[in-house]
Amino acid sequence: MDTSVKTREAAQTIDALITPSLLLDRGRLERNIQRLAEHARKLGVVLRPHMKTAKSIDVTRYVFPGEPGPITVSTIAEAEYFAGHGFRDMTYAVGMSPASVVRAMELCRRTGADVKLLLDSVEQADALAGVREDTGVTPSVFIELDCDDHRGGLKPDDPKLLEVANRVVAAGANLVGVLAHAGESYGLSTADALVKAAENERSATVRAAETLRAHGHACPIVSLGSTPTAHFAENLEGVTELRAGVYMFFDLVQHGVGVCGLDDIAISVLATVIGSKPEKGWVLVDAGWMALSRDRGTANQQIDQGYGVVCDEKGRVLEDVIVAQASQEHGILAIRAGSGKSMPDLPLGARVRILPNHACAMAAQHHFYAVVNGDSPRIEARWERIRGW
Amino acid sequence: MDTSVKTREAAQTIDALITPSLLLDRGRLERNIQRLAEHARKLGVVLRPHMKTAKSIDVTRYVFPGEPGPITVSTIAEAEYFAGHGFRDMTYAVGMSPASVVRAMELCRRTGADVKLLLDSVEQADALAGVREDTGVTPSVFIELDCDDHRGGLKPDDPKLLEVANRVVAAGANLVGVLAHAGESYGLSTADALVKAAENERSATVRAAETLRAHGHACPIVSLGSTPTAHFAENLEGVTELRAGVYMFFDLVQHGVGVCGLDDIAISVLATVIGSKPEKGWVLVDAGWMALSRDRGTANQQIDQGYGVVCDEKGRVLEDVIVAQASQEHGILAIRAGSGKSMPDLPLGARVRILPNHACAMAAQHHFYAVVNGDSPRIEARWERIRGW
Structure with missing residues (x-):
């Protein structure tokens, strides 16, 4: 010894x-980052990487060798950290709570960042009016969709979708779009099933966006993603951006899924x-x-x-x-x-x-x-x- | 909202x-600390709490309201931290590796602390000679025992026990005793089974100490413990100290075990x-x-x-x-x-x-x-x- x-x-x-x-193996990191960036480019969508896996500005610099780009975060602490490193366009991909809204808006006011929030209820939408008044910032919000019974969000055909959208606008907030996460794709293991899950995520999200547009909401961003569906998506028509996080590092679960x-x-x-x-x-x-x-x-x-x-x-x-x-x-x-x-x-x-x-x-x-x-x-x-x- | x-x-x-x-509920913390302290006192053993759960000097102050007492640690980082707060008598309850020995001995030299190490092989024992030479510190070591097939350690009746003890002494290190951890007690759920597990842990550890003493090793410390067996031990004859960590906070697993x-x-x-x-x-x-x-x-x-x-x-x-x-x-x-x-x-x-x-x-x-x-x-x-x- x-x-x-x-x-x-x-x-x-x-x-x-x-x-x-x-x-952390830098060569593998670069290869993984490159792989999904190319796939997103081919599919004609913006890639908005989720920083919840890496939580490191140094890793982010390999994703954005030039200017900081759009990112997703899982905590307000991440938003504060990345804002301190020049990031401005961020989506906080967890349903808003009273405290998180206030901190997010204070961050926006202080740094000029645009931290987009998630909601799926009229109660959350109604609360935005007070937020705007208290902080002087107009919140940007996504309506969260549920495409596969994974967690939160509204079903694309739920009549509440339109009600929530109208209440967001009535509260004076900025409805930037709809957002889905095909979390159930982690449980799959064949290419066929993954292609289908990706298409289901796409069609559900696009359908919700179309419903909103038919009722006068611009809904500029149509956002979806999970590491498995991001890699197996063959067509993202109607989608504007893709999110994924674990793809930078990968792991044994993703290996078992087949990604x-x-x-x-x-x-x-x-x-x-x-x-x-x-x-x-x-x-x-x-x-x-x-x-x-x-x-x-x-x-x-x-x-x-x-x-x-x-x-x-x-x-x-x-x-x-x-x-x-x-x-x-x-x-x-x-x-x-x-x-x-x-x-x-x-x-x-x-x-x-x-x-x-x-x-x-x-x-x-x-x-x-x-x-x-x-x-x-x-x-x-x-x-x-x-x-x- | x-x-x-x-x-x-x-x-x-x-x-x-x-x-x-x-x-952290302070009242519950104090009650839990008091409970095991009283039990150890009744059983006539020293309590050497494991700080791997709390990892906080402030919690430790409730365990030792006066002078810092003997503690157990799970990392050398913990040993360094607690040494910085005046603790001197520490057992590093993970089998020694080349790096951990060197860091532990450097800490001892720097602060006067006594960080006791664990080993269960002749290879580890033999390595101690070089450690003493390199660092100028005489390592204090426990032989780790295996009382319930949980993890590492020698069986109390393994002939290697004596061989390892002799090699520790030959390497110029200080053999302070034997140490067991009844980790399998976490899988139990009746008082009867827990009392038996505690007695098995005791008898195995005492037996090993007696073997060593019969061959001229003083073996002053006979150390054992796990939160379940520590609470259910009815007799600790021949044992000098008790270790437990999660008892300060408790949890649902301990609740399920019945502690x-x-x-x-x-x-x-x-x-x-x-x-x-x-x-x-x-x-x-x-x-x-x-x-x-x-x-x-x-x-x-x-x-x-x-x-x-x-x-x-x-x-x-x-x-x-x-x-x-x-x-x-x-x-x-x-x-x-x-x-x-x-x-x-x-x-x-x-x-x-x-x-x-x-x-x-x-x-x-x-x-x-x-x-x-x-x-x-x-x-x-x-x-x-x-x-x-």
Whole structure:
């Protein structure tokens, strides 16, 4: 067991990095960003990436090498952070609450940003009049649609759609459009089903926009997206913008859905072997759920990846080795049940990289990315992440 | 919908708090701390609380109102943080890796702290000689025991136990004792089974200590503990210290095991209603897995609590209302399947408190506690938490 390890501050290579640590492969990140940008271009829509996965201005700079573009955020804290870095056109893609509206409007007043809000009820629409009065800012709002029974939003054919739109206008707010998220697409696993889910998301959203336009609402933005449907959409006629977030990093859930290969997954947790139980086929590492997250998103997929797929220190997948169990700071590596393989040699002090079930959840457990490229041990940069609300 | 909400900085009451926010009920915290302290006193053992749950110096001050006492930590970052606040006697309860040893010994040299390490192999024992040479500090080490096939550690009757002990001494390190953790007790649910698990943990640990003593090792510390066995132990003869962490806060998993009541659970997430789907019996709140964690520890218990039990704004349990689904920033509240009840009225903007499946995991998603007491809305203090490794 070699104990000549430097502290994190001095780390120039991953060999000297404290474990567990979050790695981000820059080459894979760039390739993933490029892939969806090209697809959006071909389909003739604006891409409005969701920053809830990366939560890092440094990642955003790879998405927008020039001027800051339109983004989606999942918290007002993200909106405040990205506004501080020059972003102006943002959609807060969570239904508005009393507190979030006030903070969003204060941010708009302070920075000149346009933070677009989501609502799906007349109560929320009616509250906008007071907001305008109190803050001096005219809120921009989307009506949230429900295209697949996933979560919130109005069905495209719900008569309340028009009522809510009228109340938004009556409150003096700016109705910018309709917005849907095909969240149920995460549960699919064939190209056919994904193409259909994408078309369902499109047709539902466009139908709602047409209803509003037929009643005098301009509805300039028709926004939809989820990482699976964004990649499988073949036609986005009538749609103006596409949203996706996890596509920058990808993960094992997206791999199980069929959107990416294992070699596209851009983040992993670097861990160190701290013990073994040869009689059980276990190798213990110092990455538990605190580093990997408790996400078990692959549990209901065709291949259950446990708490993550294990790669060697250079990022090469160790076939059928997964994190079988996780406690707070311990992970137990084992061979996937039924695979018939045996554990590779992973002595004390050896390093592994663990791919995430869910990139958003794994990344959220860390406060920075150690940026690497391919199998090189060199750390190119350290990128901070934000958290909180 | 009332939009007169202040920002987090100005919050004096939870009504003005940004949601989601982590609440900590001081009265419950004090009661839980008192309960196990008294039990340890009766059993005649030292209590060495695990700080992996609270990760906050302010919480620690309720455990040790006077001088800092002995604690357990799950990361070297915790050891560094608590050393900075005057703690000296610490056990790092994760198997040592090359990097963790070096950082721990550097901390000892710098501050005079005694950070005790864990090992269960001759390879780790042999590495200690070099550590002593490199850092000038004599490492204090425990041999980790495996009393219930939970994770790492040597079986008490494993011949390697003596070999490892001898190699520790040969490396010039200080063998301070043996340590076990009855992690499998989390899977139990009857008092009988818990009493038996506690006695098994005790007898296994004491047996190992006696073996070592019979061969000339002093083995002064006999350490064991898990929150369930710590509370159900009836006799700790031969044991010198007890460890537990989640007992300060408790959670739904511990409630399911039978260690605490719902009214003992000291932390919760305050959330705001942002929508509803009456036709589905859903109420949407702005706390998803980012605020609650992805932990589903009650999924395999007799009562599956979803992503958490829902209380009203004052902390009174709303019977059979749970967080049925969670996405990143959305929680879906619904009635527990089969309960026959109907959803209480939770209008837009209403606040609820959500109890955790797993306190360690929920707390880790937040960077501070808003400290409250009982059903009062007043915020008494804001306590920071640490994170990272």
